[in-house]
Amino acid sequence: MKKRLIYTFFFSIISLLSFAQEKKAEKKEKWKYEPNFMVGFDVLNTGVSFFSDRQLFQGFISSKVKDNMHAVIEAGFESNVYQKNSYDAKANGPFLKLGGFYMLAKDPENEFNGFYAGAKVAGSFYKQEYMAVPVRGYGGSSSSIAFPSSSQSTFWLEGTLGGRVELFDSNFFIDVNLQPRYLVYTSKQDDIQPMIVPGFGRSSSKFNMGFAWNLAYKF
Numbered sequence: 290m291k292k293r294l295i296y297t298f299f300f301s302i303i304s305l306l307s308f309a310q311e312k313k314a315e316k317k318e319k320w321k322y323e324p325n326f327m328v329g330f331d332v333l334n335t336g337v338s339f340f341s342d343r344q345l346f347q348g349f350i351s352s353k354v355k356d357n358m359h360a361v362i363e364a365g366f367e368s369n370v371y372q373k374n375s376y377d378a379k380a381n382g383p384f385l386k387l388g389g390f391y392m393l394a395k396d397p398e399n400e401f402n403g404f405y406a407g408a409k410v411a412g413s414f415y416k417q418e419y420m421a422v423p424v425r426g427y428g429g430s431s432s433s434i435a436f437p438s439s440s441q442s443t444f445w446l447e448g449t450l451g452g453r454v455e456l457f458d459s460n461f462f463i464d465v466n467l468q469p470r471y472l473v474y475t476s477k478q479d480d481i482q483p484m485i486v487p488g489f490g491r492s493s494s495k496f497n498m499g500f501a502w503n504l505a506y507k508f
Contacts, residue, residue, distance in 0.1 A: 326352035327401070329464050329505030331365075344368040344381075347488075349503065353400075357392040361409065367487035375423035375433060376484055380441075382415025384488025390449055401462065401507060404452040411470075412444040413487045422481060436478055443475040443486045453505070460507045468499035 347365025368381035390407025421433040451466025
């Protein structure tokens with residue numbers, strides 16, 4: 290009888306310890322950090338940079354926040370020239386975009402495959418120089434004047450509409466998106482509307498359109 294009580298006691302202790310260990314393991318597994326962010330680089334615009342006046346290098350980091358919502362940060366550097374309508378200008382500098390997107394449709398087997406739409410706020414602090422700005426002279430004659438290099442800043446809103454697909458059953462993805470842009474604020478040099486804004490593009494109007502073809506990796 291005494292031995293039976295001892296065996297029962299030890300069996301109970303072992304059972305409780307095993308149960309506690311299982312609960313601890315379950316809790317640890319529940320709170321285990323699983324990376325869900327993606328890093329991408331725009332390979333299309335980088336490739337085109339070798340054959341044009343526009344040098345554009347940009348990339349992004351996105352992370353799933355909750356359900357279908359993802360946060361995204363984009364950053365890059367652009368150098369470009371504007372030679373049109375008697376203007377001759379150049380600008381270069383970094384830009385940054387912050388925002389998010391919503392997965393409109395996704396693959397049930399891989400939630401990172403699918404189509405998405407979203408919005409970002411963006412800004413650029415850059416250097417610009419005007420080698421020629423057209424002016425009207427006496428009697429309707431035309432001439433041009435130059436302005437020295439100066440520091441400027443521009444901010445805009447940007448939409449995004451695109452899709453991403455897994456590449457060859459790996460952690461690599463192709464991410465393609467369109468980026469309609471609307472200029473909100475810009476500093477000016479002698480009241481001249483900037484012809485080039487890094488990250489925004491070449492445009493004398495407030496509207497512009499961007500495009501990115503990214504190769505991304507999911508961690």
